[in-house]
Amino acid sequence: MLKKINVADLRRNMFIHELCGSWMEHPFWRASFLLKDHKDLQILRTCGITEVWIDTEKGLDVAAGQAKEEAEQEINLELDRADDGPVQAQVPLADEVRVAARIVARSKAAVSSMFQEARMGKALNADDAIPLVEEISSSVYRNPGAIVSLVRLKNKDEYTYMHSVAVCALMVALARQLGLNETDTREAGLAGLLHDVGKMMIPDAVLNKPGKLTDDEFTLIKSHPEEGHKLLLEGRNISHSTLDVCLHHHEKVDGSGYPHHLKSEEITLFAKMGAVCDVYDAITSNRPYKAGWDPAESLRKMAEWAKGHFDEPIFQTFVKSVGIYPIGSLVRLESGRLGVVVDQGENSLLTPKVRTFFSTRSGVYIKPELIDLSRPAARDKIVGREDAEKWGIKNVERMWMMPA
Structure with missing residues (x-):
């Protein structure tokens, strides 16, 4: 049974069905979850959300006749007694691969539809992408190797859409390795999902050309960050981080990137993350003009480029997130x-x-x-x-x- 209650009446082990308000008003990357961590309870009481929907069939109900003061006393006692709790055990890869395969299939269809609508002039709404980011993020938390490896196996005809799903998963895995909080982890995933939306403004004949690009065609390809930025500016609930990664994921720390030739200190953390994740998935994937490289070989080549191309601490953390010998090597x-x-x-x-x-x-x-x-x-x-x-x-x- 669903009930709408005041956040003051929340207790641990209640199941949050929905947080009332925009996802941008709260720091949780998932919309529904079992409230187990006392830190999450504290955040909910102070983040500005005033009401939530709970599911009493999946968690605790509000105690009948319980006064607000009594409920708050009980909550405070719980907080005093609570510890951080055990870290959730990682799901075996073989088990998560089956779940991740279904997520990948749904993600491909959703991103394809979203991008095609953008091509036809429909404004993007970040809220529409959040459930997709949550599913991908949940899989990464259960076992990052499963979905990260599966999305690498895309074929050349579905590259543009699956590349966005792959970069979303890689950004979440990297954010997790960096120790970012839930808000930033969700932001990273969303930025990864939408970073290449500008390619919808590039003709397929150029995007999928098997041979060498002409100078004019290469210039057209290089316009996709700015084209994507324009699309996102016209959208709804698009965060600054998502706009930034879309515009600057091809910048390099030595200033030789595009479109603005930013140098290391001028590039944001998220854009630096986006640069690493974008390149890794691009070079490990089969493209119309080349076969993908082995994951371990790709990391070796990226390490050679690291000083001028990537932020070195970010790249080193990325290697930790996928492994020196990534799955599939x-x-x-x-x-x-x-x-x-x-x-x-x-x-x-x-x-x-x-x-x-x-x-x-x-x-x-x-x-x-x-x-x-x-x-x-x-x-x-x-x-x-x-x-x-x-x-x-x-x-x-x-x-x-x-x-x-």
Whole structure:
């Protein structure tokens, strides 16, 4: 049963069905949740929201006849007794992949529709995108590797839409690694989702051209940040951060980027984050004019560009968020086996979980084996990344997506 109550009557273990007011008035990236954390309770009581809808079938009800003063005393006692509570355990990758696959399918359809409407002149409303950002964010919190890896497997025909979903997920994962609060994490995700909306103003023949662009075509492509910024200015409930990332995600810290040639100290945190996430997804994805690079190789190349292109602390944090050997990377072990990274290790970026399936010594496929390199019993280690083409291996992705 749904009930509308005053925030003064809220208690822990009530289920928030809806916060009354615009999402911009409160700091929560999700609209409905079980109120378990006493810090969230304090935030709700002080953020300016006066009323909320609760679902009494999913959480506690308001005590019958309870006076406001008694309710507040009970809340204060709860706050005095409460601690931060346990950190939610991460969902196994194999379980989250199934959920993430459905989110990706819905996201593709939603972003495609949203962008096509923008192309036809309909004003964008950020509120329409928030549920999508919440779904993507929830998946990232359960296991960031699942959705981040799935969106990388887009085909070249759906690149523009799925790239936006991918950058949204990468921005949320990076924000989480940076320790940003819920408000900023949601802002980062929304900015990532809308950062490339300006490409709707670029003809498909230029966007998807398989050959080399002419100078005029390249100039047209470079206009998409400003075109997107114009679209968002005409929209509703578009935050400053989203506008900024859209306009400045192609700026470089050495001032050689576009459209305004901003230098390091002139580029905002979110725009620096957007630059890293945008490039990573672009170079790991199949495009009309080139095949995507291996995730680990992509990070190696980005590290070479880092000093002039990216903010180094942001880039280093990004590597932590995806792993030195991201999920899907083909690696060679000291034993001579090839394997694909299927999950990150708990304690070290150098010891992920790897599914081996090929012997470089005999040049043949072997029975797949899942190895957790963080365990002493593994007695093996990664000695480097490998090129699948060198060994005639196709469809590396099927190895990390296969059931445990």
